[in-house]
Amino acid sequence: MKTNLIRIGAALSAVLVAAPAFAQDLTFWSWRQEDRAAYETFIDTFEAANPGITVKFETFEAANYNTILSTALAGGVGPDVMMVRAYGGLENVAAAGYLEELTTASVPALANFAAPAIAAESVRADGKLYAVPFASQTQLVIYNKALFDANGIAEPQTWDELKAAAQKLKDAGVIPFANGTATAWQNETVTFGLGSSLMGKDFYDALMAGEADFTDARFTGALGEIADVAAEYFPDGFIGLDYPSAQQLFSSGMAGMFIGGSYELATFKTQNPDIELGVFAAPGKTAEDAKLVGLYFDGGYAANAAGANKEASVKFLNYLASKEFGQAFANTLNNISTIPGVTFDNPLLAEVNDLNKSSIPYLMLAHFRYGEPSGSVLIQGEMQKLFAGETTPEAIGEALTTGLAAWYEPFKK
Amino acid sequence: MPQLRMTGRGLWITALIVPPLAFVALFIVYPIVSAFAYAFFDWQGLRRLDFVGLENFHTVLFVEPYRSWTINAFKNNVIVFFALMVLQNGLGFILAYALWRELPGARFHRIAVFLPVVLSTIIVAYLFKLFYHPLFGVVNITLKGIGLGWLAQPWLGQSGTALGSIIVAQAWHMVGFPTLVFLAGMQRIPGEILDAVRMETESEWVKITKIVWPLVAPSATIVFTLLFVGAFNWFELPYIMGGLDGSPFGSTDVLGLYFYRTAFGNVSAGQQDFGLGSALAVLIFIFIAIVAGVITTRLRAREIQL
Incomplete structure (x- = not known):
């Protein structure tokens, strides 16, 4: 299986090198260095279902992530898809206009998310949503x-x-x-x-x-x-x-x-x-x-408004908002996914999820x-x-x- | 009409001068000038908005809560400067004198004193964090062990002891540097002068005050100026040992941390303000440049007097 993946990967990259016009290379930034292995697996699943799109996962130090991200976005070298913080930390990046607005038209799954989760990834001034919330704490x-x-x-x-x-x-x-x-x-x-x-x-x-x-x-x-x-x-x-x-x-x-x-x-x-x-x-x-x-909500996945591969980015965001991803996210990373309908193998997480009902x-x-x-x-x-x-x-x-x-x-x- | 044609020699000089000049212009002059420029604009995150003149300077100096943050950080820097002047430079001078007098074991100590300077700041910070640990730290355990348990403190958690504890760590880390500079200065003192003194007096005190101190004055100028610049640019140790917020409640906050927080935000604040940050940076830069300039010229003048 793994060798197969490597082969597919090698073949894909050969194609990409040969014909960059068809390439849909996404870069995906995160501050979760410790979750790299898990994200690589999620990305493999996505890539297998969406041939022609590759996602490159890159991580940065958590404490300085916002600084690095806003600097890159301001300089026009930002990633296509990125983790962003919630609340005030989101506004820093989103209010400057770097992020693509998300609607139920572009990411239909968002319609079922809990209101506080949506609020955490929206900018207060215009009420617009800029990221798919990923976890609650x-x-x-x-x-x-x-x-x-x-x-x-x-x-x-x-x-x-x-x-x-x-x-x-x-x-x-x-x-x-x-x-x-x-x-x-x-x-x-x-x-x-x-x-x-x-x-x-x-x-x-x-x-x-x-x-x-x-x-x-x-x-x-x-x-x-x-x-x-x-x-x-x-x-x-x-x-x-x-x-x-x-x-x-x-x-x-x-x-x-x-x-x-x-x-x-x-x-x-x-x-x-x-x-x-x-x-x-x-x-x-x-x-x-x-x-x-x-x-509270930890952060979300957002797309770069100025990205070259916006269509592929939104496709990837749709995957990140899917129940399939939420379930994998909860199971491998032991986090409370915000995606509705996710169940928890881990009894502790199930308990935390129950406690969340009174908060x-x-x-x-x-x-x-x-x-x-x-x-x-x-x-x-x-x-x-x-x-x-x-x-x-x-x-x-x-x-x-x-x-x-x-x-x-x-x-x- | 001036001669503009490049001769061979002129070409050579141009070729040699232009790369370093370009380097300095690009990596030193340009960032400083742009920081100056940034300070005059309003910012939203890292996006530049309107020109606001001196508004940012006014805010960091006179508008709450920035005003009290600025004053608090500046006050701590001043404390750090004077404390290190005594602990680091004073001790450095005494150590240098002891080494220069070739007391027993001088060879070993010459290396031992300088060794911490070579260690990375990160290592020193973590080491001292462990020393000061309230439960398992060497400091508290030793105090309890010798019956001074009532002196055991949560060193880094109290407003009264936190900054002092970090200053001690800094002095331990860097004391080798002034020692080395002073020692070099002492070794330059001509043997004839020392012989002449020996004819007059046996008192070490007279020797230090009348001969050694005046003759190492140039070393003192260097060490004092560098300490001043270092104390007001202090960042690493308080960042690692006290955190970006100058924990507890601002008692280890210094201008460096405060600038970083303001310009780049921290997780707890979620705010980034490049304009205010740049204004702070400009103020710190001007302050250091002026005072360091004054210190140098005054001490130079004093060197001659002595």
Whole structure:
């Protein structure tokens, strides 16, 4: 099979060299270096079904991907098809007019996508869609099943039960939560992975309706609870603990829980193949409070508006929006595909997918990364201050609201 | 009428001068000039919009939140400069003197002191990140081991210790460089002068202040100027050890990081603003050029006085 593919590939490239007029060479850019093997397989499937089109997968460093991509697009040497970020990160690229607008006419499968997924890849100003969303991520609590079982702990239903579970682990000599907050963005993850249910859907709706701001007691109260749990149940010196160390603490079995994104599941399995993982949504005050996870969309696949092979690009995008691709994507990459109707072999992913039904958007990313200072930058720094005992939840509410008022209309007075 | 015809000699000179001039123009002058030009435009992502005059400069200097970010980063750079002046150059001078006096083991130490300079910054940064690790770090474990457990800190996580910790790493990394320059300066001091001093006094202190220091003044000029430029262009260590945001809450933020964030955006902000970034770059460039110029001329003048 493989040799056959190589032969076909060789024959194809011979044809391409001989007759460039027929060539439909697509370049496909991504920041997922670690997924290269999987993408090569997806591309092979696509190429087999679409003779005459070849796709070349190229990856760039994740942290600088947006910079590299926008520079290339501005210079007219951008790829035909590319991964783009969502929300504010998408607008940077899309608002400059580099991306091809997508409609249900060009990519019919998009009609069935969930509305929040479509919104994540649309530009707010014109409401136009520019990319096929590829994965959702969920902020929740991941736990070590063996450690929970050994200490007779069940998934907590209330905030007090969560604290009791942490106390049990601590008494047993296990670090309750592995998280550290020296890496700035981890503060945001901890805040909304742990606090979404405490803040509640009412707060989210009121915030979006412009009826509440961050000085709201539902928000600041949650921050206070989070800081208390961190002080008591995070590792010693967690404010100086960086992200990779925190991951190691959890995957090595030294800690019982990790507040993080569903993207951590695959990492933990790689770091320690024997670890047995479970997930739950951090609970609210009482068992009746809805258990909410923080949900967001990672990015999407977009086509270059100035690309030479637009027709082939759109064909490829249609494949990337197909259920066949979504299923392969979920199975090989252990990610939650946004494509409707995809099922999950992996029971954990199936569970995360279930938890997603009761969610609020991962707040700062979804709504407050459209101007400077971004809500993410603010909350990260402010939470670091709170964990270090240099501010109060009420002061954070004030700082966020006044800080965001620089560009967020509803907060302007 | 001036002679325009190329003679053989003229051709030669032209052929030799044009390539390097073209190189400098293309890769040094052009980027600097274009950065200057970029600073006067409004940008959306990397797309250039309208000419806005001095608007970008005004924004980074006077409009919140940029104003407090600029001040904070600049303040940290100043701290870094003075701290390194003492830690890196001061220690460098003392080390150089000890090596020059051929104390026992000088041969070994000459290499040992310079060795870290050869290491890549990435390696040094990761090494020190491990040293400062709150749970497993050598620093905290040692402190606990010798009964000073109450001194154990989350070094890189506190606003009070984070910048200092990174400065120590930088000083350890680069102390060999001023040492080497000072040592070279000391070895140039003529033997007759030293013999003459030995007739007058045995005091090391007098020797250092009256003879060695004035005679290595040219080395000091070089080292101080380079340190100034280095301190205000500081990027790698804080980037790797503190992150692009100058974590925790801006206490390790320096102009280099701030410029990068503003111009290219980071994942948490999602905003790129080339205009503001370029304006910052221009300001940093002008500041460094002027101050470095002043330092050099002042120190040169002082060299002669001494």
